[in-house]
Amino acid sequence: MRYLHIKLIFFMIITLIIVGCxxxxxxxxxxxxxxxxxxxxxxxxxxxxxxxRSFPSKLHADGSCDDGDATLFNSLLCYAGSVESCEAVKxxxxxxxxxxxxxxxxxxxxxxxxxxxxxxxxxxxYLVSTKDRAGARKWLEWMENxxxxxxxxxxxxxxxxxxxxxxxxxxxxPDGTCAVTPAMWQLIAEVWRFLDLPLSYRMENxxxxxxxxxxxxxxxxxxxxxxxxxxxxxxxxxxGYRLHLKGVHVLLKKAMGKQSEKLDKIVGQLRQxxxxxLFFKYLDHGANVQLAKELVQVCPNPTRMVGLRNxxxxxxxxxxxxxxxxxxxxxxxxxxxxxxxxxxxxx
Numbered sequence: 001m002r003y004l005h006i007k008l009i010f011f012m013i014i015t016l017i018i019v020g021c022x023x024x025x026x027x028x029x030x031x032x033x034x035x036x037x038x039x040x041x042x043x044x045x046x047x048x049x050x051x052x053r054s055f056p057s058k059l060h061a062d063g064s065c066d067d068g069d070a071t072l073f074n075s076l077l078c079y080a081g082s083v084e085s086c087e088a089v090k091x092x093x094x095x096x097x098x099x100x101x102x103x104x105x106x107x108x109x110x111x112x113x114x115x116x117x118x119x120x121x122x123x124x125x126y127l128v129s130t131k132d133r134a135g136a137r138k139w140l141e142w143m144e145n146x147x148x149x150x151x152x153x154x155x156x157x158x159x160x161x162x163x164x165x166x167x168x169x170x171x172x173x174p175d176g177t178c179a180v181t182p183a184m185w186q187l188i189a190e191v192w193r194f195l196d197l198p199l200s201y202r203m204e205n206x207x208x209x210x211x212x213x214x215x216x217x218x219x220x221x222x223x224x225x226x227x228x229x230x231x232x233x234x235x236x237x238x239x240g241y242r243l244h245l246k247g248v249h250v251l252l253k254k255a256m257g258k259q260s261e262k263l264d265k266i267v268g269q270l271r272q273x274x275x276x277x278l279f280f281k282y283l284d285h286g287a288n289v290q291l292a293k294e295l296v297q298v299c300p301n302p303t304r305m306v307g308l309r310n311x312x313x314x315x316x317x318x319x320x321x322x323x324x325x326x327x328x329x330x331x332x333x334x335x336x337x338x339x340x341x342x343x344x345x346x347x
Contacts, residue, residue: 037292041301042335046082048300049328050309055088055103056329058310066310070102071115073312075122076248077329079129079255080336089126090135097138099123099169115170116177117184118241121248124191128255133195140188140200143167143180150176166209167202182206183229187252190226194256227253227262234269243270243277244315250283278334279314287338295338298323299331 049056052065056074060066071092077085091103100106100114127136148171151164167185170178180188185206189199202208226249234246247270250263270280278298281291298313308325314334316322323330 036296037335037339039339041296042332042339044302045299045328045332045335048305048309049332052102052104054084055091056082056085057102058312058327059308060310061308065102065104067102067104069118069312070104071099071119072122072248073329075126075129076251076333077336078126079251080333081340082332082336086126086130089123090130090132093135093139097135097140097142099139110172112172113170113174113177114172116173117169117179117181118177118245120169120180120184121245121252124187125248125252125255127191128194128252131195133197136192136195136197143169144200144202146171148179150179180209182209183226185209187226187249190256191252225262227260227266231262231266231269234266234273239274239317240320241315243274244279246270247277247279247283247314254283274318276318277314282334282337292338295331295334298326300326300328 050059051057052067052070055067055070056077057070058066058073071089074082074085074088074092078089088103092101092106093099094106094109098115099119100110101116101119105114123139126132144167146168147165148168149165167180168178169180172178180202183206185202189203189206192199192203230246230249234243237243237246246266250266250270253260253263267280267283270277271284274280278291278295281294285291309327311322311325311327312330313323313326314330
């Protein structure tokens with residue numbers, strides 16, 4: 001175990017070197033778990049949630065669209081059964097296969113920080129939920145044709161040369177947040193297997209991103225899984241949105257029908273570090289009466305509206321009590337998951 005932990009530490013260090021540092025289906029309601037968590041309440045959250053043009057989104061304080069993470073949030077809503085959110089993610093993909101942070105940003109052809117690894121996690125969940133193989137193929141083709149240099153050096157004869165280049169999911173990120181890391185390639189490969197799509201060279205050889213340096217890492221990567229990496233990140237990452245992404249990792253694996261002791265350990269760490277997070281509670285114990293009561297208690301209701309609708313509460317630290325500024329869609333997401341007959345509406 002200690003040997004594996006040492007390898008994981010090296011894995012994280014090398015990854016940091018590479019990327020730098022940064023209309024809805026009718027509700028099929030189960031027997032009521034709590035009298036207050038009804039389909040009427042869930043529909044209220046759906047109607048309460050703001051939209052940017054036609055897709056679910058946060059709002060800025062001035063009422064304008066805050067759709068910087070719309071692809072991630074709509075992917076989660078898509079998994080929970082929202083058809084309009086599935087369409088939102090689909091429409092955030094350009095004709096060339098490249099994905100953007102929202103359909104609006106795709107239309108505007110956003111030119112800076114147009115995507116990120118956070119949004120990639122959302123797209124992977126969307127692909128598993130909808131089995132959009134055509135979208136997956138187009139996306140992979142775009143990524144295979146786009147690489148970016150991250151480390152330059154000056155060669156004695158040829159001058160400036162690229163020492164390390166990596167595949168990117170967007171060409172306009174100044175801090176490496178669009179770099180497709182070896183761990184991300186491993187996760188993409190799992191999704192491609194689930195979709196019964198052929199694996200690319202990078203999926204089968206994720207550390208090939210390091211070029212000639214790849215041979216130096218073989219002793220590190222031989223037995224490290226994506227769940228090993230996610231577990232270490234769950235321990236070391238700051239509370240808030242980074243831990244939320246580890247929750248999305250668990251949800252993605254469960255959407256593919258995977259269960260393991262490692263995933264249970266990830267959830268255990270999430271619960272330990274943010275014990276009030278209702279999304280993490282759901283991942284731990286599923287739907288239950290107590291969780292239903294807590295969800296209804298903290299979320300907006302017809303007699304208690306919030307001033308700002310600018311938070312997806314489950315991505316914030318417990319201490320922020322972000323549910324007091326819920327966008328509504330975060331509550332709808334959990335409400336749908338807790339009341340539908342199966343947790344995978346797209347089985």
